[in-house]
Every structure is written in C-alpha cells, then in structure tokens.
Amino acid sequence: MEENKELDDFIRKSVKELGFEQPPSNFTDAVLSKINASAQQLPTTVYQPVLSKKAWAGILIMVAFVFSYLIFLDPELEVGWLSRLNTLTAFDWSGNLPDIRISNTFVYGTLIGAFFVVVQVFMIKHFFDRRYELS
Amino acid sequence: MSQPEDQYYIDAILKNGDAGAFEFLVNRYKHMVFTLAMKMIKNTEEAEEIAQDVFLKAYHALDKFKGDAKFSTWIYKITYFRSLDYIKKQKRHLHTSSIDDEVEYHLPSVDNTLARLEADERKKTIRKAIGNLPENDALVITLHYLEELSLKEISDITNLSVNTLKVRLFRSRKRLAGFLTNELESDMLENYGRE
Numbered sequence: 327m328e329e330n331k332e333l334d335d336f337i338r339k340s341v342k343e344l345g346f347e348q349p350p351s352n353f354t355d356a357v358l359s360k361i362n363a364s365a366q367q368l369p370t371t372v373y374q375p376v377l378s379k380k381a382w383a384g385i386l387i388m389v390a391f392v393f394s395y396l397i398f399l400d401p402e403l404e405v406g407w408l409s410r411l412n413t414l415t416a417f418d419w420s421g422n423l424p425d426i427r428i429s430n431t432f433v434y435g436t437l438i439g440a441f442f443v444v445v446q447v448f449m450i451k452h453f454f455d456r457r458y459e460l461s
Numbered sequence: 462m463s464q465p466e467d468q469y470y471i472d473a474i475l476k477n478g479d480a481g482a483f484e485f486l487v488n489r490y491k492h493m494v495f496t497l498a499m500k501m502i503k504n505t506e507e508a509e510e511i512a513q514d515v516f517l518k519a520y521h522a523l524d525k526f527k528g529d530a531k532f533s534t535w536i537y538k539i540t541y542f543r544s545l546d547y548i549k550k551q552k553r554h555l556h557t558s559s560i561d562d563e564v565e566y567h568l569p570s571v572d573n574t575l576a577r578l579e580a581d582e583r584k585k586t587i588r589k590a591i592g593n594l595p596e597n598d599a600l601v602i603t604l605h606y607l608e609e610l611s612l613k614e615i616s617d618i619t620n621l622s623v624n625t626l627k628v629r630l631f632r633s634r635k636r637l638a639g640f641l642t643n644e645l646e647s648d649m650l651e652n653y654g655r656e
Contacts, residue, residue: 330631332568337634340575340641341606344587349495350509354487357516361480364517458549 467532474523487516490533493608494540500599501544503592511547515540530617537608538618541600548596566635566642574645586648590640598633605630 350356377385467489473482494515498508519526519536526535575583591599597619604610604618612623612630619626 333634333638336568336572337602337637338606340587340637341591341602343580344584344591344607346492346607347496347499347508349491349512353491353495353509353512354484357487357491357513358480358484360513360517361483361520364521365480 468528471523471526471528471532474520480520483516483520486519486532490536491516493533494536496607497537497540497600497603498544500591500594500603501541501596502547503596507547511543512540515543518543531614534614534617537604541618544596544600566638568638571638571642571645575641582648586641586644590637590644593640594633594636598629598636601626601629602633602637 467486470482470485473479491512495508495512498511498515499505502508502511515536519539522539526532575586578586591602594602600619601615604615605612610618612626615621615626616623621629
C-alpha cells in the first residue's frame, strides 16, 4: 500500500511537471475560421427532395383515379384476367418439373455446410473486432 | 452541473449565434483538448487537426449539450472518441511498446536520477515515457494526474467502468515507472559513451 502511495505521488509529480502540451499560437484563429467557413457552406448542404409532398399527393390521386376509372366506371373493360387467375393455382406442376433426386446425405451436408458458413460470419466479425480493438 | 461561466457563453452562442463567445471556450479548453489528442495520437500535426475538429464538432453540436454534465467532460468525451475514431481508421496500432506489468523499477532511485536531471532533460524523459504508453493508458494518466479528474468523471468521458479504470490506472502507473527506468538507463548509457 505504502509503495502504491509513493508511486502515485511520483507519477503525479512527473505528470504535473510535464504539464500541458502547447497548441500552436494560431490554434484559436484556425478553429474560428473553420467555423466561419462551415457556416458559409451550410445552405448548400440543405437537401431538397426531388419530388415535393404536393407532387407525391398529385401522383397518388392520379394513380387512384386511373385505376378506379378502369375498374369501376369503364364498361368496356373486362377484368377477365381476374377470373383466369385460378388457372395458375390449379396448374399441375408435377408433370413439368425435371425429376431430380437428391440423396439425404447431400441435403444434410449442404445444411450443415450452410450452418457453418453462418457461424463463420460471426466468428470472422468477432476476429476483426478484436484485431482492431484498442488496448 | 456546468460551470456558470461556461454556461453563460454557451447560452450566448445558442441564443445570439455569437461565434465570438466560442472563442472564450476554445481558449479555455484548447490546452487540455490538444494535450489529450497528443497523448492518444502521439503526433503533433495530426493531434492539432483532431483538436480543431473537436471544437468544430462541439460548436455545431452545442444545442445537444445538456447542462447536466460539465462542459469540460463533454468536450473531453468528444476528444476521446474522435481520437479513437482516428486511430481505428488508421487501422494500426501506434508505435507503443508492450511491457510486462511486472517490470523492474526501484522508485527511490528513479526519483533520484530524475531529480538530478536538468528541467528540460527531465521533461523530455517523462514525455518520452508517457509516449510509450498505449493510447488509453496515456489518456487515463493525463486525465487523472494532470486534470485531476476522479475515476467517476473519467468513466463518464470514456464510458469505461470505474473498476476497469482502476485496474488500468494501477497498471499504467507501474508501466510508466518502468518506462521511466528504461529511458533513464538508455540515456545514461548514451551519455556514458559520449563522456
């Protein structure tokens, strides 16, 4: 304990003697001129959206109008594709797909391989985090 | 609580956009900010650049400063993290030496030898020894012994726990004493050769 106190005093004395590092004499001016420069640039960095909110509202109204006109008001338009949709679900895929047989071993192997790739992503991230970590 | 004087100038900047009031704050804190950056970055030009950046950043983020902490704590925090960012971006460890915690040193003789040196020579030796410390250790030593902050305050700046800091400070003290011993010994050898 006694030794610690001595060491503490000694380090305090040494660090105090060294004192502050002196920044260059023009330091304050440099900071202030940087602040002025950034203040002048400020307006140019205000971003304007390409489409204003009004424009978006206009587009939405137009799209809604076109669709509602076509669906509800246009008597000529047959919305036939709606009724044809069920051909997709009713379609029998089985006869048209190539017949590929995959062994269970291959499936398990691929799954385990994929699992290890996922684990590695975290391990590599951890590795690099530690590598650049500061002492 | 922020010191009343600091708060007065901060209010002046926020309310009246008085950039001149910021000059006072820069002058008050530039030495410590620059010293901290120097201890971590260990290069005068780059530390100056970083210290300037810190004040620039502080100026623009001043409205986010809440008066519940000291302004000094806040600006040291910006300095600490800005320096860390810089070091990380460099993707290299600064040339610090590693030294075992159990380094040999005999305090009275280190103290004696240091005391016998000329003031300039002594400062040079201490500066070199601190320069050998890893960036975080140098920062903790500087904040604790030069700025005389408590471990709690250093913890607020670095986001490291008080216990971590206690261990780090303990280790840094021993390291620094070891480095001083090394510096003094190598100086003595050099001088011996010359005379």
